[in-house]
Amino acid sequence: MSQRETVTSNLDEFIAVLPERVQQQVRAHADLDDLIEVVVDLGRPIEARFPGKFELLDGPPATRADIKGIVTRVGEFDRDNRAGIEATLHRISAIRNRHGEVVGLTCRVGRAVFGTINIIRDVIETGENILMLGRPGVGKTTKLREVARVLADEFDKRVVVVDTNNEIAGDGDIPHPAIGRARRMQVPHDREQHQVMIEAVENHMPEVIVIDEIGNEAEAFAARTIAERGVQLIATAHGNNLENLMANPTLADLIGGIQAVTLGDEEAKKRGTQKTVLERMAPPTFDIIIEIADINQLAIHHDVTDTVDRILLGEPVTAELRRYDTAGQIVAVEREVEAAGPPQLDQTDELDALELELRRAERHGRVMQVLAIGVNREHLERALREQRFPASVTNSVEDADAAIALEWAVEQGQVPEGVEQVLSVRSDTYTQIRDAVRALAESAESGREAFALREAREAMQRVIDRDEPVELLPQSAYVRRLQHELIAKHDLESATVGEPPRRRVRVLPP
Numbered sequence: 001m002s003q004r005e006t007v008t009s010n011l012d013e014f015i016a017v018l019p020e021r022v023q024q025q026v027r028a029h030a031d032l033d034d035l036i037e038v039v040v041d042l043g044r045p046i047e048a049r050f051p052g053k054f055e056l057l058d059g060p061p062a063t064r065a066d067i068k069g070i071v072t073r074v075g076e077f078d079r080d081n082r083a084g085i086e087a088t089l090h091r092i093s094a095i096r097n098r099h100g101e102v103v104g105l106t107c108r109v110g111r112a113v114f115g116t117i118n119i120i121r122d123v124i125e126t127g128e129n130i131l132m133l134g135r136p137g138v139g140k141t142t143k144l145r146e147v148a149r150v151l152a153d154e155f156d157k158r159v160v161v162v163d164t165n166n167e168i169a170g171d172g173d174i175p176h177p178a179i180g181r182a183r184r185m186q187v188p189h190d191r192e193q194h195q196v197m198i199e200a201v202e203n204h205m206p207e208v209i210v211i212d213e214i215g216n217e218a219e220a221f222a223a224r225t226i227a228e229r230g231v232q233l234i235a236t237a238h239g240n241n242l243e244n245l246m247a248n249p250t251l252a253d254l255i256g257g258i259q260a261v262t263l264g265d266e267e268a269k270k271r272g273t274q275k276t277v278l279e280r281m282a283p284p285t286f287d288i289i290i291e292i293a294d295i296n297q298l299a300i301h302h303d304v305t306d307t308v309d310r311i312l313l314g315e316p317v318t319a320e321l322r323r324y325d326t327a328g329q330i331v332a333v334e335r336e337v338e339a340a341g342p343p344q345l346d347q348t349d350e351l352d353a354l355e356l357e358l359r360r361a362e363r364h365g366r367v368m369q370v371l372a373i374g375v376n377r378e379h380l381e382r383a384l385r386e387q388r389f390p391a392s393v394t395n396s397v398e399d400a401d402a403a404i405a406l407e408w409a410v411e412q413g414q415v416p417e418g419v420e421q422v423l424s425v426r427s428d429t430y431t432q433i434r435d436a437v438r439a440l441a442e443s444a445e446s447g448r449e450a451f452a453l454r455e456a457r458e459a460m461q462r463v464i465d466r467d468e469p470v471e472l473l474p475q476s477a478y479v480r481r482l483q484h485e486l487i488a489k490h491d492l493e494s495a496t497v498g499e500p501p502r503r504r505v506r507v508l509p510p
Helices: 011-016 020-027 064-073 118-124 140-154 190-204 217-228 242-246 265-271 304-313 353-363 377-386 407-411 430-466 477-489
Strands: 006-008 037-041 047-050 053-056 082-084 091-096 102-108 112-114 130-133 159-163 183-186 208-214 232-237 258-262 276-280 288-294 297-301 317-324 330-337 368-373 391-394 402-406 421-425 493-497 504-508
Touching (some): 064 102, 118 297, 130 242, 140 208, 159 190, 190 208, 242 288, 304 317, 368 377, 377 391, 402 407, 407 421, 421 430, 430 504, 477 493, 477 504
Parallel strands (some): 130 232, 159 183, 368 391, 402 421
Antiparallel strands (some): 037 102, 047 053, 082 091, 091 102, 317 330
């Protein structure tokens, strides 16, 4: 912790919810200020945890009465089995048995730390959209809390905090003073965070929105919507660094999204690359990314557009590294940082589901090139991306396999000859274009099914020849079922493995 930081932790309120027989032990502990959490598990000694160590408190093991006493003193447990203490940042998490009874509690101390954004204060003041990355426990939420307070109190900004799990502003209806004059919107369920994000913009006219943990595609899309409306967005996301974000198919849209583009022979030769390359799809939602190594050390990418493009091209990446020295002063240097480089199209374990689909399609001559005729190209690219359809938008009539065109363009004969499939839309809206892409995807589904079954047949032969399991490429639930049925007909066994979006079939040896 830097010399400029101060901490407030409301420890008295925390100790008051613990069993009375251990309150005095905790209060009198020499390391009380460093207490992380108290663990209460039925039938086990009550445990106090500190940085790098734990201690078993004196007295008998925890009883049901001990657990019930804590539960009655805290707020209501929500659907993720977490509760809080009114007007504090403390968090109580429950473990339940098969009958839904609480048999264990993790009582975690929540602390408001002031001064944590001194190291990035100038970045926050730019008004740019900022995304913070870092492993759990590194201090992202702590920084967000102070960002909200500083922008609201010192810069008189209209700040709204979207607080999904009450991590930023604490439990109860009255937000913790640590967020200052910023307003807090609670989220009924974590699956509804994206809806509350949009509601905040539409109903409360914020100048700044603060969000902790953008974690799914709907939230990523809501973030882009907010940014496009001119509201400053400051958020955190899953992932330790920018490369993690680029490799995450769900969240890649935060940095503009990544698409596989098939180049013509001459262009590929000119670039000196393979025919299929990765490119950024759109402008990033966030202008600046801060990678937090620990509470006193971080790296800042001031131009996300340039950084992402350089990584995709395999070029060196420069970031500003900042840290506190031993005197508590901020030291900043520009330095070339090691980047993982662009995802490689021939390394399946580095590809997301969409890239796998693109590679598979390319190998079998099925990367569809779609021509936009009178329709918004960005709408079309977004629809292709969201449908995870293995296609790219092309400007070349010669390369086009299909076209999506406005009805008046079709009626006036503006569709070039040679385009195999044409889908028309009445108007140039995203909804119309999305529906056309869905129809295009459905018409191509039969081809994908044929490939998936052919892949399964080839895999079965390899399993028989080598007597070892073979995994197929990720597929939808329906296509996986077809593969399982085919494998069973040949007296082999199979299993579904992996997590979405990488669910796939594994063919097992006899």
